Structure formats: C-alpha cells, structure tokens
Amino acid sequence: MAQVQIVSDGVNYRHHIRSGEHALVADEPVSLGGQAAGMAPFDLYLASLAACTAITLRMYAEKKGWDLGEFRAELSSSRYADGRLQVHRVLHASGVLTEAHWARLLEVVEKTPVTLVMREGATITSEQGP
Template identity: 45%
Template structure:
C-alpha cells in the first residue's frame, strides 16, 4: 500500500538548487539556504523532514484527543535536527498544548507522541530502493 507519493523536479538552468515538489495537488519549492549556497527559495530538505514529523505529531494528537473527547486547545510542535558528528544526529521535539490537561492525559499524549507513524518510520529506519534512468 502506497502511503505517500511525491515528485521532485530540478530544472536545468534554473536557480542552482531550487527543486519543484509536487505532492498530490500541492506544489512547493525546496532549496538550500543562502549560507549553503542556495537561493533560499523554499524550505531545505531537512526542514521538510521536520515538518513531516511535526505535522504528523500534531495531527495524531488531535485525532487521539478528538476520539477521547479531550480539549487540547492549540497544539504546537517545535523541532530541531542536530548533527553532533558525522555519525551522530538527533531530533529534539517539544510539544505543547494550550488547554489545561491532567497529568494522566499528559502522560498518555507523551506515549502517543512516540508512536506516531512518522516517528516510527524515522526510528525504525526505512529502506530506500533507488534507480537512475536516462531520458524522460
């Protein structure tokens, strides 16, 4: 079962690293920031990785809370991708809700956060099958 399908196109002669990203009907740009010789025309690839993790976290919490009838208020997720060395990287994730919730609810949400679909994909690792073709 295909969960997601995205197409990325880098146009010859366009700004150095700008990539056109299509996800269903949505069109986005990706680029590198100026300090990495890009034009900063869109989020960098790691920004999209963090956006996927953060949005999956927020959506999953909202779905769970809705099923339980819990009011979370606003859900905010802040993330950082930190490269500690060539071999070691980590993501920090801080989640907050604006509504008053019990300690039991907070603990349950903390458990759910660790089991969101994108969290599990990142933690478990995902195999990548790649090929290169000529002409399109």
C-alpha cells in the same frame, strides 16, 4: 502509500515538489549556495515529523474528548559526537490538560507513524528512469 515528484528548474538548488494537487518549493539557504526560496531538506524532514506529531495527537485527543486547544510542536535537530541525528520535540497545547493527559500524549507521540519509520529506518532503492 505516498508519492512525490521533484523537479529542478535549473536555478541554483531550487526545486519544485508536488504530491497530488499540493506543491511546495525546496531550496538551500544562501550560505550553502541556494536562494532560501523554500525549506531545506532537513527542514522538510522535521516538518514531516512535526505534521505527523500534530495530526496524530489531535486525532487521539478528539477520540478521548480532550480539548488540545491550539497545539504547537517545536522540533530541532542536532548531531551526536558520532554523527547520528538527534531530534527533540517540545509540545504545547493551550487546552486544559491534566498531568495524566500529558503523560498519555507523550506516550502516544512516541508511536506516531513517522516517528516509528524514522526510528526503524526504511529500505530506499533507486533506478534510472526511461
């Protein structure tokens, strides 16, 4: 499915991430000892959900012949008292959409691939490389 490689260059917490021909930098904010040279891990987590949200809704709208216009999703995270993560999405579209369109989009957004994986969890394994 997906494959990502991350490499540290030894400068605080800055890391270079590659996936195929695409690259980006991850880091921690200065307040946590980083240089703020890139998004922090939880920013990347939200960015993944935001990208899947926008792409899925754009695909769905195109299939239905709906014009989303400019689409924007704003995501934020917080913690419940018991420590569980809570993510909130606010969706915006400049296209003319009816209440029925929005109701359907809000149903579809609950079933995007990344939304489902984040809700269900994933099995994560680790091993030492050669």
